[in-house]
Amino acid sequence: MTLGTIFLSETVGTAVLILLGTGVVANVALTKTKGFNGGTLMVTFGWAFAVFAGVTVSYSSGAHLNPAVSLAQLILGNITFVQFCIYVLGQFLGAIIGATLCWLAYRDHFDQEPEPAAKLGVFSTGPAIRNYAWNLITEIIGTFVLVFSIIAFTNGKTPAALGALPVAFIVLVIGVSLGGPTGYAINPARDLGPRIAHAFLPIKGKGSSDWSYAWVPVVGPLVGGALAALLSFPLLPVVH
Template structure:
């Protein structure tokens, strides 16, 4: 159970920082209103850093189902513990979002735009395009898991690793996050989206469940493929699963390209 509560608390910390900065930047009449994407990216990175510092020595601080799946796919984490970790991460995301709601309690009523309020809890695309949005989430999470494995393969002092992981999140946010808001973490999106659905937020509107599968499926695919790609290319452990995933990912990219060419 210490592993369960560790992942729950680590993910909760991540959402308090991450959801908190989005609320501060976007909700009306906060002192940080309008501070912009750079501040959001930095705070999300520091949120990950704090989550890793908090529970890294207890659980390894996955705080992300995509990371758990990616590590399990290459034998770095036991599959038997995957359900425990993912359920803890989802619950942690849900609780973190509720804390953000209460922290910004008077600002929900002052904010009239429904999409702005939903954006505090969950991600959404800049340009809705199902396949392109899915691919964006796959790429972002692929880079995340690859980056984590790169960091783990190098020798850093133990206290420095969480900060380097946070810098990786900042880099992903600044470079790849502008398309879908870079969920790259199903617990970061689904848990808070459920909180948005349940909480009595004034004038909140709908929770956009038609999009909700993308920030779950995309990171799951990207996380698993990131782990398999690292094993195949950098450790020369290519398996049939890797080639099947590679074929599937290439098919997605080719389909997306074909769709864009048809539109042109």
């Protein structure tokens, strides 16, 4: 697998993931859409199947789509540091592209939405109760469950061996069970990439990009992914 293949596959897969994931949030959160006020379950199922689509189209790179997953694979020794960097670059570029495409699809609705918070909520996560320490712990726990489950299902290898549907189910159950406090970023690229897009896109009345919170959905998932990889050695010995 060449570095170019990794970069292109991760870029395309993450773009699909973010386009569909932010798209379902836009459909629920922005006024005058067909899905306005569709509810939390609509968003949760939408994100789960966005993962399914993203994993499906990025099979050639192993479909990490998440720096926390790539970090775990680096710790497990399945990828090199150079490959890790290429995975992450592709994931962040794809996330920015996907968020931009979502904005294009819903441009008129963004312009007519009166609430800046609703616009930002399409792009990035935010806590229901802002407490950075506990928000961080929530993201660590959610990402640990995601990455630990992937390591177990894939026998410690790259996520492509798992298949798209089981990953989608894992994301779905994390969303409905652990998503309430922070909106379950569980993926640094999923949050930071669209947040960057929110900052530079010409969205009418968009307000702040909430950079004071932006570190939580980056650091938390990376810590959770690293812990999942490290604890898999004693807790999942058959996969190593």
